[in-house]
Amino acid sequence: MFLIVAPIAIPASSAVKAAAKPNVDLHKHPTGGKTPIEISVGLYITNFVAIDESRESFEVGGYLTAKWQDPRLALPAGQAADKRTEQTLTRTFRLEDLWAPAIEAANSISHKMNQYSLVADRAGFVTYIERFDAVLSNDYDLRRFPFDNQVLQFEFQPFLSTASEIRFAPQPLPSTGISPEQHTQLAAWQINDLRYTAEKVATDRFLPPAQEAVFQLVVKRRAGFYLWKIFVPLAMMTLVPVVVFWIDVEQFDWLLKVPMTMLLSMVAFEFTITRDLPRVGYVTFLDAVFLASFALCFLCVFEILTVYLLQKRGRRSTAVKVHSAGRWIYPMAYLGVILLLVVTFHT
Structure with missing residues (x-):
C-alpha cells in the first residue's frame, strides 16, 4: 500500500x-x-x-x-x-x-x-x-x-x-x-x-x-435512524391486530381483514427497506424482529379461524373466552418474543 x-x-x-x-x-x-x-x-x-x-x-x-x-x-x-x-x-x-x-x-x-x-x-x-x-x-x-x-x-x-x-x-x-x-x-x-x-x-x-x-x-x-424509521412503525403494524379481540367472534369477515391487511403492509414495508440493508447469509437482529412480527400476525389469523369454527359448532362460550384472552396474550407474547431476541442477540 x-x-x-x-x-x-x-x-x-x-x-x-x-x-x-x-x-x-x-x-x-x-x-x-x-x-x-x-x-x-x-x-x-x-x-x-x-x-x-x-x-x-x-x-x-x-x-x-x-x-x-x-x-x-x-x-x-x-x-x-x-x-x-x-x-x-x-x-x-x-x-x-x-x-x-x-x-x-x-x-x-x-x-x-x-x-x-x-x-x-x-x-x-x-x-x-x-x-x-x-x-x-x-x-x-x-x-x-x-x-x-x-x-x-x-x-x-x-x-x-x-x-x-x-x-x-x-x-x-x-x-x-x-x-x-x-x-x-x-x-x-x-x-x-x-x-x-x-x-x-x-x-x-x-x-x-x-x-x-x-x-x-x-x-x-x-441506531436512531433504524429505531424510528423501522422498529417503531413495525411494532405499530404488529400491534394493530390486537383490536380484533374486541370484535365479536361471529364477525369473521371483519376479524380476518385486520391481520391480513397488516401482513400485506409489513410485506410491502420490508420490500421497501430491503434494498438499503446489508445482504448477509445469516439472520440479523432486524431480520429476527421482522420474522417475529410476521409470525404473530400469522398466528392471529389462525386464532380467528379457530374461535369462528368453535362458535359455528355451538361452543360460543369457549370461543368468547379464548378470543377475549387474546387481548392480553397477543401483546404480551410480542413483548416476550422481542425481549427474548434482545437477550439472544446481545449476549
Missing part, C-alpha cells in the same frame, strides 16, 4: 552525497538481509468517507508514517554538508535514492498516494510520510444489526520477497490517531477507538512466514 510507489521529483539536498560512504550501496538492505530491520508504523486518519457493509469495504484518507534506522545514513559528529543541514539535522531523499521497506496493505482494494516525504536525521533514522486515500475490504459481523459495533482493519504486511528482512515494532508511532475535525465524523457511525497490534500472520504452504501490523478502528453504529 505504501513504500511501493512511483517516486515524485523531490530534490535531494547536497547532504545526500555526503551521506553515501565509499563502496556502500544505499539501495540494498542495511544489513544485507542478515538481520531484520525494525519498522515503526503510524496511521493518522483525517477523512472518513464511508462504510459500505453491502460491499464489505470502507473508504478513508489520512497519513501513513513509517520509521526505521539505517546506520549507513548516520553522520559523524560535526559532519554536515552545509550550515542549513547542520541546523535542521535532516536530509531529504527520493525513494529511488535508498532502501525502503516494501510494505503493502493486505486488504487494500484501491489506493491513491497524493504526496510523500522521505527524510533522514543525523542518527540515521529515516521517516517516511505519505498522504493517501484508500478503499479497503473488511469483514463485518452484522448479527446484532442495527445495534452493532464493527472493527475496521488496516492490515500491513511486508511484500513476499522481503518478509524476512523487516519486523514491525510492538508499539505504533506517536503520530497514530484520529483527527478531531468534522471530516472524520459520519452521521451513521460513532468512532470509539484506534488500536494497534503487531503479530505473526497465519501462513499456509504458498506464503512464507511473516509479521503483520494491524490498526483496528472500532466504530459503533448510530
